[in-house]
Amino acid sequence: MKDNVVVVTSGKGGVGKTTTTANLGVALARLGKQVVLVDADIGLRNLDLVLGLEKRIVYDVVDLAEGRCQTRQALIKDKRLPGLFLMPAAQTKDKDAVSEAQMIQVMQALKAEFDVVLVDCPAGIEHGFRNAVAGADQAVVVTMPEVSAIRDADRVLGMLGTRRARLVVNRVRPEMVRSGDMLGVDDVADILGREVLGVVPDDEEIIDTTNRGQPVALDPSRRLAAVYTAMARRLLGEEVLPVSLREDGLWDRLRRIVVGQR
């Protein structure tokens, strides 16, 4: 895969960047890829918690950028899956601790060693965002079917420049879409004018698995694991039909009832 540095961003916080990064990473690793997840949220890191690797951090991305350690030392290998690595952020430092040039350097080093580099971007569009985006070849913009999240996603899409950007529409509640209280996926894609990489239904399982540091994509029997696997395949350039997903199939049927056509 060329252009293998992918930044996961959103503008608005709390839409699921970190959860998406973790699960997409796990799904990619389960497909046999060498994947590194980079936490770019310096000062408010959370990717380590979601992956359950918080106790194993010794060096972080700031140490690496400033040359205090080797790439290999800062990387944490996830023992649950071969090929899954975490590059943690520093918790006590400021986002100004790293410059865009340093981030690009780190990305170049990782790019050569891994099939996919997923960068978990901080919320907002400040220095941390610019750092995370600096070395990225393409972007996954996570959004929710909610006015403020879409507005922020739109703003971020404008700031990504010419990079390829695809959407993950997160926390969709089909029953609310049906009742007209929530925008549908098609509406979101139309407004933002980008290709949809994946649609994730709102599921309380996520809260539990996140709190326990066990990404839901680790367990193939879970409903959401299939959603993330399909997303991973699409990221790798495969054509995956949404109908092949159980949830999406149901989704389509529901939409057809409500809307009349897809």
Next chain:
Amino acid sequence: MSDDVQGPDTLLALPAGSADELQAGVASESAQAGAVVRPDVVAGNGGSATQALTHRAPDGPTPDGPASQAGESIGVSLPPQDARGGSPPDGAVGRSGAEDVQRTSPQHVAGDAGGEGAAPDSLTHGTPLASPPIQEPQGKDGKEEASTAATAAARVQARSAESPGRRPARTPAAAVKGRAFVVTSGKGGVGKTTVTANVGAALADAGKRVAVVDADVGLRNLDVVMGLENRVRLHSLDVLEGVCTLEEALVRDRGRKSLMLLPAAQNRDKDEIDQDDMVDLVDELREKFDLVLIDCPAGIERGFRNAVAGAQEAIIVTTPEVSAVRDADRVAGLLPSDMPARLIINRVRPHLVKKGTMMSVEDVLDILRLDLLGVVPDDRDVIVATNRGNPVIDVPGSPTGQALRDVAARLLGEDVPMRDPSKKTTWLTALKASLTFSRPSGPKG
């Protein structure tokens, strides 16, 4: 700099080309979709947009009855393409300046509605100084406002002529000042903006003069949550740059007379404001308002430091999730040591707490050790109300709304018992409790 004076037209947040797609694609698609939540903001064909305009304002309490109806009926008579907005309302390329005026001051429109439709865009947008926004000059303080606005134009013109830079330092009035709270969280999406809008509205209901400040420069959302996005013309950076006065930038709430919004700039950067600017702005607001609520951006960067600078107290919002609690802890540590901070635990899902998959209120308090200001249950009312631009406190019977009203009451010093939604006593749990002689689930103080 002077470009920004022009208001909505320059606030384009869309990537090139997508505005067109918006108008073309959305109009046809969402006509079938039936899931148009706020057509005037996100999508909408002619029919549903018009419907939404008639539908929206009467949702909230409108004490200004006849005036708002006048504005509303004009809104309805708009041609469909005028009512159709872009995804971010700022991006509505096709929107005419006339609509802005209508939405901002219905009375003004009623006065010269004849020439309204014919007014060219360039006139309305290009010369805002000549016609300062008069925000609904009705009600008991109508006269006062009208005169302020009249003199404002002269003042502004004089100022912009002499110094195009930052506005001159004010001489602080030695009056009794209101309190300013910063609503912050570290992690995004935990509900800062929703809490700010709703607590602000509840405080206004309690008879206080309240200003809510959007400190999220570049990613503002408080205006959308309050349903005021079409009335925003000026913002805090305009005030700081001397383009307008503070009064002119303030936008009055649709329903509540004593609630005002100071919007953030959408097409600017957080680096353009520094902490002294914020202290200055908030101090000026505190002279005019009893309470000031500052909606902080996510993260702990410059925008956070700016938002905190002007405040005397902090309200930290978190959710019962490990990552949100961790970020809240970090934020609590970054606040000035002499700043009192209280905690709102948002989005509590009682059934998940009972199942043990969500942290309980006690778990969160154990970690954070902050004074508890409120526990707010998760509810789909919030999504529906927020998408419509209505406060959830106006939804009758909503436990979320009640919890937020309680928060406002506690901010005013009232002693409201804490309701823990995970210990809600339904008739079934009450029956269970009476049968099993378990500890009574009383309020937690």
